[in-house]
Amino acid sequence: SQKIEQNSEALNIQEGKTATLTCNYTNYSPAYLQWYRQDPGRGPVFLLLIRENEKEKRKERLKVTFDTTLKQSLFHITASQPADSATYLCAPKAAGNKLTFGGGTRVLVKP
């Protein structure tokens, strides 16, 4: 069956450092992969989309890579700030109409 794995352990990181999150998927052939941010008590908010023919995508301090051979996406937050503290969810999207999410990784940036 299809599976999406994100590190369930919280990532504690010092302000200014780079946070790196991993999203692994199995039994999927995603056409693209999305990353979302979720703050406590709120719905997820879209951050980035990367397509299968793209290796890397950047948006401000965020960078996403997509390796379809390894079936993995990496999400980087550079120069992290306390305001980046949140849970980050990945969502590989295959052909078809279902959008399913990994369990999310909580990031805590300490000043």
Added chain:
Amino acid sequence: NAGVTQTPKFQVLKTGQSMTLQCAQDMNHEYMSWYRQDPGMGLRLIHYSVGAGITDQGEVPNGYNVSRSTTEDFPLRLLSAAPSQTSVYFCASTSAATEAFFGQGTRLTVV
């Protein structure tokens, strides 16, 4: 634009009661989905729809019913509430290969 609007924000039900969670979007998106999120966990897909009159089951459909009579509305019905359905429910809408927009969530407690 309001985006995705969910009502109610909070609800307490007794076991066995039924209710409908409302979801409306004003972006003319064809795809709409319902998710539940339990503490410390990711989003699990309950039901989704690819257009008016078309619905399909997600990962955890049991105990829930949906219909899609218009593009804008996608209500979720709990047929006979159980304590296991205590959760936060999110509705989302998206167009093909684009970001999903989420509502603010409905926090449901079944006692």
